[in-house]
Amino acid sequence: MRKYDLLPSIEEISIDEKITKSQQQTNPILDEVAATLVEAPMPPRVKQSHEEDDHPTAPVQSTPNMNSSFLRKIKILQKSSTETVVHANTFGSFQNYMHITRPIEKETIEKLEFIKTCTTPQLMFICGSVGDGKSHLLAYLKQNRPELLEGFYIHNDATESYSRTKSAEETLEQILQPFADGMSPTKHMIVAINIGKLHNFYIRQAEANRFNALRQYIDSLQIFETEAEKTTKTTLNYFHAVDFSKVKYYRIDQSGVSSPFYLEALYKITAPHPANEIYNAWKQDLDNGIHTIVHENFEMLMNKQVQKRVVEKLVQTIIRNKMIVSTRSFYNFIFDIIVPSSVLINPNRTGFSIQNTLPNLLFESIDRSDVLLSMTELDPLNSKGMLEDEIITNIFIHADVFTYVKELLNNEEKLMFEKVMKYAIAKGFYKEIAKYIIRSKELLEDEQSDSIYSKFIQYIYSYYKGGYEALEELFIIIEQVLFKWKGSPRDNFIYVSNEAQKDYRLAVPVDLEPKVDEDVFDSMDSDFIEASEYFLTLGFNEYLFELDLRLFEFLILVKNGYCPNLTEINQAIQFEEFYNKLVREAEEKENRFLLVHLQSNAHFEVTKPRSKFTKNKYEVRKV
Template sequence: MEDCLLSELKKLKESSKEAVENTDSFNSFKQYMHITRKVEKELSTLINKVKESDENHLILVCGSVGDGKSHLLSYLKSKIDYLSDYFYIHNDATESNAPNKTSMDTLSEVLSDYTDEELRRKNPNKSILLAINLGTLNNFLKSKYADKYSCLHNYVSDKNILKPKIEGNSFERDSYFQFVNLSDYQLFSLTSNGPISHFMEGSLDKLTNESIQNPFYQSYINNCKSGCTAAKTCPIKYNYELLMQDKVKQTIIKYIAELILKYKTIISSRAFFNFLYNIIVDSDIDQIADKDNLEKYLEKISSGQYLSALLPNLFFSFGKHSDRFKNISLIDPVTKRSETLDTLTITFFNTTDIYKIFSQYIEKRVINNEPFVLAINNISKEEREIALNTLIRFYTFTPKESTNSLEINDLIYNKYLSNLFYWNNGNIKNLKQLYTEVIDSIYEWNGKSETGTRMININPGRNQLKYTISQSVNIKQFVKNLDKSNQEILDKFLPYMILKFIISGNENAVLSIRIDFPLYQLLMRINEGYRPNKQDKNNYVNFVYLINNILEYSNQKEVLTITEKSGNNSKSFTILFDEDFGYEFKEK
């Protein structure tokens, strides 16, 4: 289907030949799709520093599968004339040079100038640019060649390259090793107002820019807008036009960031382009081989099939077709519950004018489209649920500004975003509520104390209802470890927070807990009255350890309270410690 936008869009697929990188080839399509990222500037700076240096160096270009290491080296090779003269470029550390060699054998040969023995003897013969996955680097440093590369091992360890920690990577003249780590960068950046993404926004603009340099837009003009008999009813054309809207682009960025932060989804640049293809092109249409069959398919498509093939529905249903994106269904707005949504659902299933409800909630320019209107007006009773899902999902992308909210925002997630930004930025002033809420949840984890605040219930060994034992503990935040950066945009950040605490009477013991979004969400629910069950405690065993350590490090002179419950009555007893007279047990 050369005369169709679909053929151009197929270049975005992971299975397309354009997805395969080769340092010796960087065609015009890849040149167009390239987006300059900060890591490119970092690497370019290192390359220039190495060129100016009197010694040769090994530059590790580290990252995960599909995150753009090979693309980056290919692009720089096409742009920097001297690169091949000054550097040996090894673009895939997972391949071997010969059938009888492993990738580790090949890697050791490539790095032979950087063994401990060679570095002691002389300056390496050549500088090397090595694109390497973190897993491969870890395996190499544990392989049979490890003893030869202790200097490299020490460098990787000192720079925390294999650990989830953000490290600076400026040029070090006294070291033979340099690095950039693409894994330090998420697909998005953090701000006090939420996530933004130069890469994702740039990628979306590359698809939709109204420019003669844009092959997608030119195909859209030459085919979809000129003479295609299927254009009027084609969901691909509709989705492409929807993607042109800035509001739609920002919503995509927002939800991708949410998917990454909530469920630790790893989305490489290659996977993101593939995702864009799949939210424009329905899987059924993707299987159609030629334009004639596409036209026949669109002639027979039902209202439900047409609605299902539209971008907001493809976006939230893609998890059915991709294990990587399986959790996207968990942030689907149709799974939310609110009084407003319940009222809308009842109205929707009892009205005779569905389009009127759409016009109350969705921007007119989005739904004022003949195929869309026909699909809504001709929807069958069996497909009405598809129509309702379409309404709710479209509302998240293109809501009518004058419409009252459907109350589908995740307020806990929004708070987490703010706290994550302030913690990574070392903004202590704005973290007071976070530490207060987490400390409150520590006190509430084992149930609310019968005798008041600042006490943690202790499990006496087996479940029983008659006695509650509570330990008095004074927990305080420890924030001296936070480095203040005052950056308005965080390009490098950890997707979780590490909070530290001290206990009154034992201030030398600093206890810490890593809080990602699932744990944060649970702690906020506990503060609202939820009691963690056995499964929660199994899932967050590190938080259980934190509480046990708090009790262990707490001052043994603190008050221990035992509450005995008998029907509606209860008695409380305290165990106190006096330095002169020892322990005292008495009824309160």
């Protein structure tokens, strides 16, 4: 159960308190909000549903947004928008404005420049995942560097239409026919393709024993293997590839984690730039008196601190859930935290309510995408802290809630969502106000350097950079968890199993020597790292396990005294297997064990007999 579910409802507040609140705040503020909304220029109204007006936290309906240029323009960011899939032959001024230069663009240009010097026709794959920018880059180069693509045949697998009589694999087979075994191609070729379709093509040709040279090159790319399976690459001088799936959207340095790409994309969406059609439409609406919650959410997203924290939260959920959030998915994510579902369904609504503010859309929109579903796990309302308790209490007892809210959010001049907030205060919706404030503070304040997430990021950085001091701290934590995982009857002993219901439990001695993956530890020379995985590999003696963020969070709970049950132990299977390997090693190497009688807490030392000629397998003595 979340903390905010325990908040008292309005009905649970005493009658006297209700009357006091009403006398102090309700009428003046409600009158002010109503007057302000009425004063706004009103385009001709269209009859609409009263569902929103009846919402418990919705103020008076303002101007209808059926003519909103901004709402129409911002839909460009939606995954379902036809404009999100850029054809290699089309590239408008807005796409050109939104372009962000990335290292993979430089790599692509260098390969194209090399191919232009080759007299023998070459084949180049631009491969990756859905929505990661392959088509965008091709269209950008065609618009801005047309000389690079002169003489190439370009096949964009994401946007080309297929024959109704042929499958995608058959079409690709036909396209690539000039580069089949024994053929003599006459023209350079570029094929932009998703890795899944390339894999299907590969399997089909392997079964038919065709395209052997091309399949040999695809093997050398090792794009179908995991990191552990990869070996030394080989090259063939007439095939080339750039792989968007290996692009990392974030990096880690000494100060923490960041994403220059996501931040620049977010800045371009919100910047007051002449070429930014989204911002221009937003400004045009406001000039025309069209004002909705969508416009206010966009205004909040213009705040640089909010941009920074939204991106940090996104990267955190990517690391925590090992997700891939492509460029297209990122734009869709931004759309979802600006435009509430109710406004999307019915554009005649203004959507004014606390539930539709950006902080709440970020942490409560579980049904809109996998990204936002994962984001709910980071909701600050899920954690318990003295500050949150103080905020909740003060909202219910403070004489001037509006001033208190402004002070909490460090905003002495203009409060974001001011009209919505005043209406909620006037109506006494203190529970909703508390939720909004706690979530807003999460976006307006920096991540604490001692948070579990920040610590994990520090450990990843130290692992790749060879930071022995930080890794020593991490190994101390892991060692403490080992002795609490199933319990420890005395120093240097751990229990073999969790069978606490039996009369006796067996414990084995362990001698622990820290161990890391030598191929990865201290492998980065630059000031920042772009880790290829979302975990670090470490352990004791000869046994290693993969420590990711979710497991680290759970191990910290155990370190702090939480006793995991059998289900939780089975869910943390990596650590459980690592623990069992240490137990088996001790059973094989050691000749003494500890038997503990649970009821009396009596300890018995069990040793293997030194003499080979004794009938007893073990010797037992009380210690």
